Every structure is written in structure tokens, then in C-alpha cells.
Amino acid sequence: MTVPTEAYVALSAALFAIGAMGVLIRRSAILVFLSVELMLNAGNLALVAYARHWAGFDALAGLSGQTVVFIVLAVAAAEVAVGLGILVAIFRDRSSTDVDALSGVRL
């Protein structure tokens, strides 16, 4: 018996909500980052779930869903590289990664 697509989508929604709450609640920039990754991967999970769901009807649709996941992974990796670089610079500057303490960086 196979796991129904609805279960994957529900797990994805739960992961996305947990990630979003993390972004909103955590003050440490590292953990905000982790939460963002969680949200991204929730999206990825939903994409592969639907890809599997539609693969039986249309092979191209299944493939395209999985392809997008790779793009998201690559973009997330790049984003982490840049974001962590910024974080390191901020930490060197003020020995803290509290995002609320960074409100003065705005224009």
C-alpha cells in the first residue's frame, strides 16, 4: 500500500508552518536561517509529492516537478553561502547575531 499524496502535502504544510513560526519567533539569526531552510524544504517536499502524484498521468509533469526541486536546492545553497557570510561579518562586528539588535541597519 502506498502513502497517499495528501499525507505528504499535510507534512509539507506542517513543516512550512513550523518554519514560518521559527522565522517569526527566533531572534538568533542562525536559527532564523534554519527555519527558512525548513520552509524551503517543505516546499520541496510538496513539489516531489505532486510530481509523484501526476507522474502516472503525464510523465513530463512529474519530471518538471523534480527539476524545480533541484533548482530550489541550488538557490538555497547559494543563499546560505551569502547569508552565512553576512552573518559572520555581523558577528565579528558586534559579537551577537540577534536580528532585533540589527534594526539600526535599515536605510
Place this chain on the structure above:
Amino acid sequence: MTGAWSDPVAWAALAPLFALAGALLVGLFGRRWPEPLPGVVASLAIAAAFVVAAVAAVGLLGRDAGVALTLWPFLPVAGLDVSVGVVVDPLAATFLLIITGVGLLIHVYSIDYMRDDDGNARYFALLNLFVASMLVLVLADSLVLLFVGWEGVGVCSYLLIGFWYRQRANADAGRKAFIVNRIGDAGFLLASFLVAATFGTLTIADANAQAGSFAFGAGVLTAIGLLFLLAAAGKSAQLPLHVWLPDAMAGPTPVSALIHAATMVTAGVYLVARLSPLYAQAPAASAAVAWVGALTALIAAVAALAQTDIKRILAYSTVSQLGFMFAAVGAGAYAAAVFHVFTHAFFKGLLFLAAGSVIHALHGEQDVRRMGGLGRRMRLTGSSALVGTLAIAGVPLLSGFFSKEAILGGVWNSTLVEDYGSRLLFALLLVTAGLTAFYMFRWYHRVFCGESRLARDVAAKVHESPGTMTAPLVVLAALAAVAGYLGLPAFAFPNWIKSWLAPSLASVGALHPPLWVEWLLVAASVVAAAAGLAAGWWIYERGRGALAERVGGGVMGRFARDGLGFDAAYRAGAVSTAEGLAAGLAVADRDLLDRGIAAGVTTASWLGRAVAAWQSGFVRLYALATLIGLTALAVVVAALGGRA
């Protein structure tokens, strides 16, 4: 073009360049030069211009036509080809000689007059620029280039009248001259537009030639003539735009001499003379010119009777003499008008420089009521001023007599304005000639004769002016005495200047009355001069001015002293209206526009602050806002279902 330059006459085109080079040199570097150097350099520039002008004049002798040079194209547009070009003909050469000759003497005179003035270099640079503008004006072959000189003269007069600009009155006088001149300039521009529209050219010679093919008295020619009359009246201080000239004496006295004798005010006479073929075809416009001139001559002479400022008397006298010239150009006696410009340049330049010499000796005193008896202390100034006074009064055998007689005869015998009351014009001018002799006698007598009315501290310091100032006086006095013999009465003697100018001017037929009438006209002007001088002698020498004081203190005296109410009328009519309008607009500007804009600015900045409050810098708040927005969007999409 190179071929044309081999003709020495064409070299006159360089005259404005010399003056301009002098202006640039002195204006840019003169401030660092030691004292007499700016004046010397400026004088040399004018001397060079005088030399080429003299060469050109000699080269023109015995020729029928002048030299026309097109220098470079300026506005080559379809249907109207304007190029920069010059014409050197007898008319231009005459003016060149007057401008550079009298101008040179005034420059030399100024070296000592303006000694120790802070603005020495600025003064000489402007003086050179003034001469350069006037030279451009008389050399121009098109109305466009003429207008360049015309405006240059206007600007320089403004700058020089207000030369001592730290005093409010001087700056105001400069502005008055400029603004009144602008009114005339508007006439010049409108006239030029009409010329371009009518003849399809702005070249003066072409326009003049084409005017000949129009019907005698054609409406468009009259319109052009009247508009150019407005222009000439502004520049030459004719009714009703004469008000700036009496105030223009606020500038240094040599500047007054330059304005009155060599540059500026003769431009209007030159303009009408230059366009004489056009005016000769427009009798109504010519009559307007003549009447404006005659009325100006009379009114200014009356105003001159009551002035008490040594220069203001002369200023009104210039307005009056210019009126004579206008009457002559209006009546078609163009050569007589140019002749009077010629002689007037000598005696009026002389009189102003003599006045300057007196003011210099009295350390700034200008009121003739506090002068008198100066002839004994300043012999050279006094005796040359006497020559000038007698010349302008029209005493026989001096220059003013011949030129004024030529004008009176020209007006009497005019065919051009015969139907417009030429005999009445003659009568007005004859009365004015008598008044001229009277007020000039008064001027001379009040300043140089009788007992001294000087303040005691001033009287002790009176001295004759230095040689650089008296030498120009003597030269001008000699010229004022003999210049008239170039134009002896044409009916009985050879009139050299008339045949010299003939190629440049339109020839208008004149009446040829019997010889005894001509002699009677001469006698009339002699009688007018004699009567004026005799009345002056009777009132001021014999009656010691008692009668004059009684009349001058009355209503009529004050009326004449205020220039017959023109200034008051303009103040009431135009200036006050404009000032009221300006005050109203200022209120509208301050209370409506400024406040309205300020309210807008306040609102915008308040709005900006309100919106900026959202930009808190708290990243998590942004994330929340994003989430809420996203959720709201999702809800909306869900609610709309598949319809979107």
C-alpha cells in the same frame, strides 16, 4: 573678399574692432595698471579708430558710392538672408569722424577728470565699449547689425549713467534711461519685423531701394516710419520719451558729453537719415517726425529756461537741439540735419566738457545759483565756453548759425511736409531758436559772469583745470567756430557738406522761393538769436536776474523746472500703476503661492514620516507582514476559486 580689403575705405570697418579691443584690454587687465595707463590705452584705441575713419573719409572724397562689405553670413534662412556686413559711405563716414573725433577728445579729457576714481579702469572700458557700439550702429548694413549697436549703446549708457552706482539716485537714473529706451527698442523691433515682412529683406540698402517702388504715401511705409520714429524718439530723447536724458547727467560729466555729442542720442537722427529713401516715400510719417521734433524743441527749450543745474540746462538744450534735427529729417532736409549733428557735436561736447571743468574746479558744485564770475578765474574754460554758447545760440558766422539756418530754411522750403503745416513748424523752431539764445546766455552769464555767488570755502580753491582737460576744450572751441563753413547757405554759396552727403541720402525736392525770401529767412534766424541774447542781457546783466527770480518762483517757473510735468504724469500714470500692480502681485505671490506651496510641502513631509514609521528595521516584523500579506492573498485566491 580679400580684394575689398585692399580699398582703404573698407578699413573703416576695423574702427569698432579697435574700440572693442581697447574695451577688452582695459576691462580685463586695467584694474592692475597704474593710474593714467587705462585712460591712455583707451584713448589710443579711439585714436586708432579715428585714423581709419579719417582714411576712409579721405578715400571717399570724389566718389559717387560708398563701399559695402559683407563679412560673414549670420542667419541664412529661407526667404530672409541676414549677413553681417558694413557700409562705409559719406553718411557713415561723417558719423565715424564725429564719434571717434569728439570721442577721442572726451577720452583725453577724462584721463584727468577721472583721476583717483576707484572705477577708473571700468570707466574707460565702458567708454570704449560705448564708442564701439556706436561705431557698429553707424557702420551696419542691415537692421539686425544696427540693432546690435543700438542695444549696445543702450547698455553702455545704462552702465555709465549709473557709474557711481552706490548712490541710489544715480542707479535710478541709469535704470530710467534703460527702461525708457526699451520702449523705443520695442518700436525698432516691430518696425524691423514689418520691414522683413514687407520687403523680404533686412538689409537697409535693399529696403530703401524697394521702398521706392511703393506708392507715394503707402500705408505700410507710413507704419514702418512711425514705428522707427518711436525707436528714434526713445534713443534720441524726443517727445514723449525724452524724460531720461535730463536725468542722465547723473553719470560723470564726460559721459554726458559723450552721450550728448558723439554717441547715443544722435542715433535716432542717423536712423531716420539712413532710411531717408523710405521716409521720403511716407510723407505722413515724415510729418510726424517733424512735428515731434519741433514740439520737443520748444518744450525742452522752455524747460531749460528754469533749470538751476549747470548740466541739466545743457541736457534740456540737447533735447531741444535734437528736436531741430528731427524737424529737419522730418521735413526732408536730411543733409541739414546731419550737418547740425556735426556742428552740435562740437559745441555741445564743448559745453559739457566746460561744465565738467567748472564742476571739477568747484569740487562737485552744480547749482548755477551758487556760481558766477568764474570767467575771471578760469580763462580757458570761460572763453571756450563763450564760443560754444555763441555757436549754439546761432550767432552769425559761428557753426551753429549755419546749421540751424539750414534747418530753418529746409523746413520752410519743405515739399515733403508742405501739407502738414511746414510754415507752423518753421515758426515753432524760430521761437525755439530765440529761446535757445536766451537760456544759453543765462547759462553762460550765471556761471562765468557777474559777481561771485560761491560759497567762501569753495571760492578759495577755484583753479583752472589741467592741460589735458583744457586742450580738448580749445580744440572743440576752434571746431565749433569754423565747422559751419562746410555748409554755407545753399541758395547763394557752395554747400560742401550737402554734395558730400548726397550719395547716402534721399533727395527730396525743395521749394525755391525768390532770393529775397531766402535772405529774409537768414535774417529771421539772426533776429531770433539777437533777440534771445538781448533779452538775456537785459534780464541777467542789466536787471541782475530780479525779474527771472520773480517769474521763476511762481507756478509757471516751477512747472518749467519740473520739465513741464512729464515726469509727474508718467509717475502718476505708468509708474504708480506698475508699482500698484507689483504690490498686488507681491501679495498674491507671498500669501497665495508661497503659502500654498508651503502647505503642500508640509503635507508631503508629514505623509513621508507616517510611511517611514513602517520601516522599523525589525526583520521579524517584516517577515510577519509578509506572512500576513501572503495569507490574505491566499485567502482571496481561495475565495475566488478557479475564476481568477
